[in-house]
Amino acid sequence: MRRSWILAGTLGLALAAPAWAADTIKIGFNIPMTGDIPKVGESSKYAAEMLREDVNSKGGLKVGDKTYKLEFIYEDNESKAESAVTTALKLIEQDEVLAIVGPNSSKQAVPAGQVCDDNETPMISPWSTNPDTTKDRPWVFRAAFLDPFQGPVAVDFATKTFQAKTAAVIYDLSNDYSKGLAEIFKADFEKKHGAGSVVAFESHGTKDQDFSAQLTKIIAAKPDFIFVPDNYNQVALIVKQAHNLGWTGPFMGSDAWGSAELMELCGDDCKGHYFSTHYAAAGATGATKEFIERYQAKYGYTPDDVAALTWDATRIVLQAIQDTGGLTGDLDKDRKAVRDAMAGIKEFDGITGKMRFDEQGDPIKCAVVVKINDQGEFVFTESVCP
Amino acid sequence: MLSTIVQNLLNALQWGSFYALIALGYSLVYGVLLLINFAHGDVFMVGAYIGFFVATFLLTQAAGLPGWVVLAVTIPATMALTAVVGVTLERVAYRPLRRKGANRLYVVITALMAGLILEHGNLALLGASRKKFPELINEVVYTVGGVSFTNLKIAVILAALVVFVLLHFIVTRTKIGMAMRAISYDKFAVPLMGIPIDTVIVFTFILGSSMAGLAGVLFAMSYPVLEPYMGALIGWKAFIAAVVGGIGDIRGAFVGGFLLGAVEILVVAFFPSTFRDLIAFTVLLVILSLKPTGLFGVAKTTKI
Numbered sequence: 001m002r003r004s005w006i007l008a009g010t011l012g013l014a015l016a017a018p019a020w021a022a023d024t025i026k027i028g029f030n031i032p033m034t035g036d037i038p039k040v041g042e043s044s045k046y047a048a049e050m051l052r053e054d055v056n057s058k059g060g061l062k063v064g065d066k067t068y069k070l071e072f073i074y075e076d077n078e079s080k081a082e083s084a085v086t087t088a089l090k091l092i093e094q095d096e097v098l099a100i101v102g103p104n105s106s107k108q109a110v111p112a113g114q115v116c117d118d119n120e121t122p123m124i125s126p127w128s129t130n131p132d133t134t135k136d137r138p139w140v141f142r143a144a145f146l147d148p149f150q151g152p153v154a155v156d157f158a159t160k161t162f163q164a165k166t167a168a169v170i171y172d173l174s175n176d177y178s179k180g181l182a183e184i185f186k187a188d189f190e191k192k193h194g195a196g197s198v199v200a201f202e203s204h205g206t207k208d209q210d211f212s213a214q215l216t217k218i219i220a221a222k223p224d225f226i227f228v229p230d231n232y233n234q235v236a237l238i239v240k241q242a243h244n245l246g247w248t249g250p251f252m253g254s255d256a257w258g259s260a261e262l263m264e265l266c267g268d269d270c271k272g273h274y275f276s277t278h279y280a281a282a283g284a285t286g287a288t289k290e291f292i293e294r295y296q297a298k299y300g301y302t303p304d305d306v307a308a309l310t311w312d313a314t315r316i317v318l319q320a321i322q323d324t325g326g327l328t329g330d331l332d333k334d335r336k337a338v339r340d341a342m343a344g345i346k347e348f349d350g351i352t353g354k355m356r357f358d359e360q361g362d363p364i365k366c367a368v369v370v371k372i373n374d375q376g377e378f379v380f381t382e383s384v385c386p
Numbered sequence: 387m388l389s390t391i392v393q394n395l396l397n398a399l400q401w402g403s404f405y406a407l408i409a410l411g412y413s414l415v416y417g418v419l420l421l422i423n424f425a426h427g428d429v430f431m432v433g434a435y436i437g438f439f440v441a442t443f444l445l446t447q448a449a450g451l452p453g454w455v456v457l458a459v460t461i462p463a464t465m466a467l468t469a470v471v472g473v474t475l476e477r478v479a480y481r482p483l484r485r486k487g488a489n490r491l492y493v494v495i496t497a498l499m500a501g502l503i504l505e506h507g508n509l510a511l512l513g514a515s516r517k518k519f520p521e522l523i524n525e526v527v528y529t530v531g532g533v534s535f536t537n538l539k540i541a542v543i544l545a546a547l548v549v550f551v552l553l554h555f556i557v558t559r560t561k562i563g564m565a566m567r568a569i570s571y572d573k574f575a576v577p578l579m580g581i582p583i584d585t586v587i588v589f590t591f592i593l594g595s596s597m598a599g600l601a602g603v604l605f606a607m608s609y610p611v612l613e614p615y616m617g618a619l620i621g622w623k624a625f626i627a628a629v630v631g632g633i634g635d636i637r638g639a640f641v642g643g644f645l646l647g648a649v650e651i652l653v654v655a656f657f658p659s660t661f662r663d664l665i666a667f668t669v670l671l672v673i674l675s676l677k678p679t680g681l682f683g684v685a686k687t688t689k690i
Contacts, residue, residue: 036613038514173660202659207619209609212397213654213662220390233516236611244527245393246534265518265611 024071025061025327027317028091030102030112030123035079036206037231039261040104043307044126045074046299048101051314061318064326070318073097077108084108088115088123096331099123099317099338104306105231105256106130106177113140120332122339124317126309129255130180134361139339141361143313143350144278145386147177150254151184153276153367153384155192158225158252161274166199168223170214170238172230173203181229181254199223208234215242229254236265243269250274255367260304263376271372278305279352280370280380288351302377305352312350320345389532394655395648400539400608402647403546407601408624409631409639410553411472411594417570417634418590419484422494425475425501427621429595432504433468433602434519434612435512440464441520453522460522464603465596472595473588475500481584501621508614519610542604549597550640557636562589570634630670632683641681646670 029048033041052070060067073095077084084103091097092115099122103109109128116123117137124141125133129150134140158164167189171182186198199221202214218226219242228238228251235257242251253275262270281292281302291311295303321327323341327334347356348363355363366385370378408430415423440463444456479500483493525536557563565586568576577583605620606612623646631642646666653665673681 034509034514038516042515202654204659205663207615209605209611209616209620210397210401212401213394213651214659216390216393216397217655217659220393233611233613236518237609240610244525244534244536244539246527246529261516265516267518267521 023066023068025063025068025321026071026073026095026097027314028095028097028100028102029072029074030077030084030087030091030100030108031074031104032079032108033074033076035077036233037079037105037259039232039259039304040127040306041076041079043260043304044102044104044310047295047303047307047310048072048074048314050295050298051311051318055318061321063322063324066326068327077103077112079105079108081108081111084112085115088112089119092116092119092121097121098321098327098331098334101126101310101313101317104128104310105175106133106180107175109133109142110176113137116140120339121335122317122320122342124313124342126313127255127306128177130176131362132176132180136360138343138361141316141342141357143309143316143352143355143363144255145365145367146362147181147184149386150276150367151181152188153369154185154227154252154254155188156384157274157276157369157382158227158250159192162225162250162252164224165193166197166221166223167193167225167227168200168202168218168221169198169227170200170202170204170211170218170230171228172206172234174206175231177256178229178231179203182227185227185229204234209237211238211241212245215245215247218242219245219247223249225250225252227252227254229256231256232259232262233265235262235270236267239266239269239273252276255305258305258370258378260301260307263372271374271376274369274371274381276367276369276384277378278367279308280368280378282370282377282379287349291351308352312348312352312355315350316342316345316348319348390655392533394651396533396535396539396543398648398651399543399644400647401651402644403542404601404605404620404643405624405627405646406546406640406643407549407597407604408621409628409643410549410636411598412625412628413631413633413636413639414553414566414590414594416628417636418566418587419480420570421480421490422497422625422633423480423594424494424497424621424625425479425504426594426598427617427619427624428501428504429468429472429475429617430598430602430605430621431508431614431617432471433464433595433599434606434616435508435517435602436467436471436599437461437464437603437606438517438519438612440467441522445520453524457522461600461603465599468599468602469592469596472591472598476588476591481587501618505614505618512614514614517612519606519612521610522607538607542608545600545604546640546643549600550636553593553597553636556593562586566590626667626670630673630680632680635680635682638680638682645681 031041031044052072060069075087077087103112104127106128109125110132113133117139126143129147169182172178200218251273255277257275258277320338320342324337353365355365369382371381373379411426441460479496565581627642627646628639631638649666
């Protein structure tokens, strides 16, 4: 009996909470702060906090003739698809946010995108590259390039740099991002080098720690390089185990490698390999350089691509809110106005490059290929633009 | 082709060693208490973390110590500390229930909860960020006739075999081993013969947990990315391995562990890797349906 009173009390408080905050704009963050890739959530949160402090220290965000304070609500999706859905619902219904930034991985962004689209809440994913995230979903946007673009970038780069004629792929079967990118890569590589040029195409599960069987198969097929579109935590294990099984050839990775934690987990094994990503921290200029320096001073490490993309994604949201010309206070109307304004952004100058948006809500922007040098820095090697 | 098969067998032996070392803990405790200690996978995870902290502590406090010395200290220290964790679990979670004569079902649920507490306690204490296990020994890759292996891989397999021989000796040839077997036959008559039942149970937990600690260190060296949930899946699979081998029997735990490791690796070697768990567990299911008590199990009527 007593417990139900407490429950009712907390529920009452939770329902009452939005009423106090009249002159604030609430933006939800659906990010992985625990689970498989906690560093991704941390990067997102840190970048967003920096932006929020920037705006609020200047008095707030001016929309029309009124100035609002920003309130960012960070919710943990545990890096799971089902939690991303409940987190999105919580942000939409309970926290009544105006827009949602995240989830980051396609694995969570694809299902969460459906929830946001159904509930008519604008969502922008900073890091998701799988086409399905935004496909036929007018309420869902993103700040990253797409895998159908990233796949060919990896194919062309590897063909040129490693003089590759054959390739092998190892990917995570239960991860939309990894699986999608692996298939795109395979299709494109075989188109350019003939059928059967992808000599091994192996999968594994998300919680797997031993990849020796897959890697033995791959190494026996003697590819010119191995393509690993996997999250950084698995990359660390895959690369090390491949070396232990006698592999000395090159690896080509994808943007999921680009976490600040990769080198800490992978160490010397990852040095000398390449991956395609959204921006290169080493050698950046202009606004990007300023962002990197400020982030580094505040948090003590170089921001990874997730941090940079979250910064851009959140700024896109803020710009869309400003473009509405004024908020009515009616949540449904405001969400619609923000969506329309976001769809109306034609060009955006972000720290991860200039982007234009197509009718699906996807940016058209450049990718870079970076090399992991002997100091463990991600060094700019090549930029590929659509 | 031959080299690929040998390579896969080596991989299977290494992977199976971990299943075997963990399955052993399930089997020992079940053999004595008829309790499925579902926290055991997480005791293994705690073992890996203890190994991590001991090794990092030694590396920072006594810098300049050669890696093999650090390893030589880390392994026994980790085994001892993990044993403490296992015994604490028994004292805090299982013994009170046993004293109150609770049904085994409740003890199993307690074990599940204890496992979750270990996982989430770790998450709360250390955060979600992964830990990188330091490199203690220089891993050397040897290639003989197209087969590549490292010194660590060989060490893991040897360690599992040594542990098997040692435990088999303890259980079948020593007095305390006899007491362990006696308790599993009749928990009520044994105390009447003057055998200190609690001591024997504690000893069982020490054995099982210290092997989990050993497995934790070896695992962390082979797969040096540590996270709070690393013990969950491998723990479940090791439990299945113990059941397939015949839970309660040490030979069963080892054979089951190596069998599961071999099936998992060989399925990937000859079929598309997408079907790994599907085929692996179908094979185990078939074994169990043919021999429900497991390979080494003996059918026992339960006393109610």
